[in-house]
Amino acid sequence: MAAALALAERGRGRTAPNPNVGCVIVRDGRVIGRGWTQPGGRPHAEAMALAKTGAAARGATVYTTLEPCVHVSSRGPACADLLITAGVTRVVVALVDPDVRTDGSGIARLQAAGIDVATDMLAGAARRSMGGFLTRQKLGRPFVTLKLALSADGAVAMASGTSKWITGPEARAHAHLERARHEAILVGRGTMEADVPTLDVRLPGLQDRAPQRIVLSTSRHPGESGGIPAMEAERAPLADPSFRWGDGGAAWGSIARPADIATLAGVDHLLVEGGAQTAASFLHDDLVDRMLFYRASILIGGGRTLPDIGLTDLAAAHGRWSLHDTRRFGSDRLDIYERTRS
Amino acid sequence: MAAALALAERGRGRTAPNPNVGCVIVRDGRVIGRGWTQPGGRPHAEAMALAKTGAAARGATVYTTLEPCVHVSSRGPACADLLITAGVTRVVVALVDPDVRTDGSGIARLQAAGIDVATDMLAGAARRSMGGFLTRQKLGRPFVTLKLALSADGAVAMASGTSKWITGPEARAHAHLERARHEAILVGRGTMEADVPTLDVRLPGLQDRAPQRIVLSTSRHPGESGGIPAMEAERAPLADPSFRWGDGGAAWGSIARPADIATLAGVDHLLVEGGAQTAASFLHDDLVDRMLFYRASILIGGGRTLPDIGLTDLAAAHGRWSLHDTRRFGSDRLDIYERTRS
Numbered sequence: 194m195a196a197a198l199a200l201a202e203r204g205r206g207r208t209a210p211n212p213n214v215g216c217v218i219v220r221d222g223r224v225i226g227r228g229w230t231q232p233g234g235r236p237h238a239e240a241m242a243l244a245k246t247g248a249a250a251r252g253a254t255v256y257t258t259l260e261p262c263v264h265v266s267s268r269g270p271a272c273a274d275l276l277i278t279a280g281v282t283r284v285v286v287a288l289v290d291p292d293v294r295t296d297g298s299g300i301a302r303l304q305a306a307g308i309d310v311a312t313d314m315l316a317g318a319a320r321r322s323m324g325g326f327l328t329r330q331k332l333g334r335p336f337v338t339l340k341l342a343l344s345a346d347g348a349v350a351m352a353s354g355t356s357k358w359i360t361g362p363e364a365r366a367h368a369h370l371e372r373a374r375h376e377a378i379l380v381g382r383g384t385m386e387a388d389v390p391t392l393d394v395r396l397p398g399l400q401d402r403a404p405q406r407i408v409l410s411t412s413r414h415p416g417e418s419g420g421i422p423a424m425e426a427e428r429a430p431l432a433d434p435s436f437r438w439g440d441g442g443a444a445w446g447s448i449a450r451p452a453d454i455a456t457l458a459g460v461d462h463l464l465v466e467g468g469a470q471t472a473a474s475f476l477h478d479d480l481v482d483r484m485l486f487y488r489a490s491i492l493i494g495g496g497r498t499l500p501d502i503g504l505t506d507l508a509a510a511h512g513r514w515s516l517h518d519t520r521r522f523g524s525d526r527l528d529i530y531e532r533t534r535s
Numbered sequence: 536m537a538a539a540l541a542l543a544e545r546g547r548g549r550t551a552p553n554p555n556v557g558c559v560i561v562r563d564g565r566v567i568g569r570g571w572t573q574p575g576g577r578p579h580a581e582a583m584a585l586a587k588t589g590a591a592a593r594g595a596t597v598y599t600t601l602e603p604c605v606h607v608s609s610r611g612p613a614c615a616d617l618l619i620t621a622g623v624t625r626v627v628v629a630l631v632d633p634d635v636r637t638d639g640s641g642i643a644r645l646q647a648a649g650i651d652v653a654t655d656m657l658a659g660a661a662r663r664s665m666g667g668f669l670t671r672q673k674l675g676r677p678f679v680t681l682k683l684a685l686s687a688d689g690a691v692a693m694a695s696g697t698s699k700w701i702t703g704p705e706a707r708a709h710a711h712l713e714r715a716r717h718e719a720i721l722v723g724r725g726t727m728e729a730d731v732p733t734l735d736v737r738l739p740g741l742q743d744r745a746p747q748r749i750v751l752s753t754s755r756h757p758g759e760s761g762g763i764p765a766m767e768a769e770r771a772p773l774a775d776p777s778f779r780w781g782d783g784g785a786a787w788g789s790i791a792r793p794a795d796i797a798t799l800a801g802v803d804h805l806l807v808e809g810g811a812q813t814a815a816s817f818l819h820d821d822l823v824d825r826m827l828f829y830r831a832s833i834l835i836g837g838g839r840t841l842p843d844i845g846l847t848d849l850a851a852a853h854g855r856w857s858l859h860d861t862r863r864f865g866s867d868r869l870d871i872y873e874r875t876r877s
Binding site: 343344345346347348351352355356357358359473476477484486489490491492493494495496498499500501502503504507510511513514515516519524526528530 | 866
């Protein structure tokens with residue numbers, strides 16, 4: 194199942210509105226088929242893996258990160274039916290599909306055909322792996338990752354606004370890799386105008402993975418209390434729903450308020466890249482699920498830091514985030530925090 | 536030698552102006568004596584270890600974190616002579632003593648007596664272990680550790696000043712343990728007046744290890760540029776030179792400027808505990824050797840952060856600090872940074 198989860202990562206940021214699933218087929222202790230959801234969401238992982246095995250799947254065990262689907266689409270048959278036809282004898286599922294079209298009926302159909310089914314293997318990791326799909330199902334919006342590059346004292350820029358560079362080349366390369374795992378990247382209008390960011394993926398072999406670019410078209414009104422930006426009256430056009438992988442991010446989409454991310458078509462993973470005011474807007478509205486804090490071993494002092502996020506009581510700040518993982522990149526470190534939701 | 540270095544830690548913060556040394560004596564593959572510098576600086580580690588071995592030291596190997604001394608004091612004989620008299624055959628030294636009264640002559644005396652001497656074993660760890668003594672020798676001031684408790688976004692307090700509590704009980708207990716490893720703790724006048732900190736060691740069995748308390752008697756003048764406090768004209772009395780362990784920190788000492796730490800008698804390890812303005816003053820003057828950043832997995836947003844430290848160029852911020860170690864305390868993490876000095 195761990196191998197299936199690793200395969201699932203290959204589809205992340207490219208399969209919306211479908212989940213990024215991974216599948217491994219094993220017979221006699223040997224892996225005979227591997228598959229993952231293809232860009233655009235089809236073919237599904239199970240279909241890809243079965244295409245590799247051919248007739249060898251008879252009697253095999255299938256590990257899949259999500260319950261096989263039962264709905265027939267114009268783009269392909271139901272995976273549960275494919276598995277029954279292939280004659281597999283056992284299916285191990287990490288997570289039951291919350292999609293109302295499946296939601297246990299995939300497992301039921303497999304069992305009705307005499308296939309042995311086990312569930313909940315590495316379910317937590319599968320939930321993390323398919324966060325985009327699950328957040329869309331549960332909260333009706335993309336899974337939002339906030340990325341910030343910070344000094345050890347928490348500054349995202351000097352007081353002058355200078356932020357090139359806080360982190361080193363290894364950390365910045367990793368941040369580019371993260372871009373390739375998201376359907377869209379969002380920045381604030383200030384960042385767009387000041388930095389004219391390309392927001393592309395500058396990594397060999399991944400240049401065509403540049404996500405859709407979106408700007409939060411808000412402006413901050415002087416004297417406003419709390420530091421949260423006022424929203425512009427006019428509504429900017431939504432992110433281009435006709436966007437497809439390979440377009441190279443030619444156009445910018447825009448939204449007027451953080452909550453408008455729910456309307457972004459084809460975006461299940463959104464990377465919010467800054468600046469600090471935009472980050473605060475999303476945090477204020479509790480629209481961040483994961484934070485990537487790239488911390489440099491430098492001190493800035495008196496720099497720009499995260500503005501007000503609406504916290505009124507220090508006790509209320511606790512219990513909302515957990516430090517999930519930490520990685521080192523040269524002299525920098527990446528801290529990955531996850532929102533704890535019940 | 537690693538065992539000797541661990542023993543040396545027992546003396547840290549209690550041996551000034553002497554170094555905190557550790558010593559292990561081994562014969563026939565068995566440890567027959569262990570010693571460390573006693574509170575007040577005497578007896579030395581080698582004398583303590585030899586007191587354990589008695590005649591068994593004949594033919595033994597001695598591991599000591601610092602070159603044995605050759606100077607006879609009213610408080611005891613020279614350790615090199617003690618080792619020669621004991622009849623040890625080999626002495627392994629981590630670090631040659633930079634004290635002009637020794638500086639290689641301890642090794643020379645041992646060798647003249649026919650003892651085999653090796654040096655530079657775990658020298659880096661020994662340098663870290665005796666940072667207080669070595670900083671006093673080299674820079675004429677205590678080794679300064681800056682401790683801050685921070686949110687994930689770098690705030691040391693809410694905008695209102697509230698900072699109880701950012702970190703959890705495990706992290707705070709560790710911070711108390713760090714207090715016991717310093718001869719003195721310093722806070723700014725604002726922290727002293729606002730928080731009335733006891734600055735004691737609230738850990739079972741270590742209550743009598745409360746270090747001397749010192750206040751930085753500076754004030755910040757409104758409208759002053761840069762955020763570095765102006766210094767008061769009058770000079771406050773120096774930290775009490777008659778302070779001894781066990782006094783329980785009854786009196787407060789004070790200094791007027793960060794650079795005045797050089798005048799603190801009997802203090803080779805100084806812990807600067809805050810607030811943010813005091814931290815910035817020490818960093819501005821490049822008087823910090825080590826930083827303990829206790830980071831909570833919380834966001835504050837718009838909180839109080841480290842003020843200006845005189846940085847004018849982002850490139851100049853790099854290369855000054857290295858992340859030496861990281862530890863977890865509950866949901867918090869301690870990041871230990873060390874000043875990189877050539």
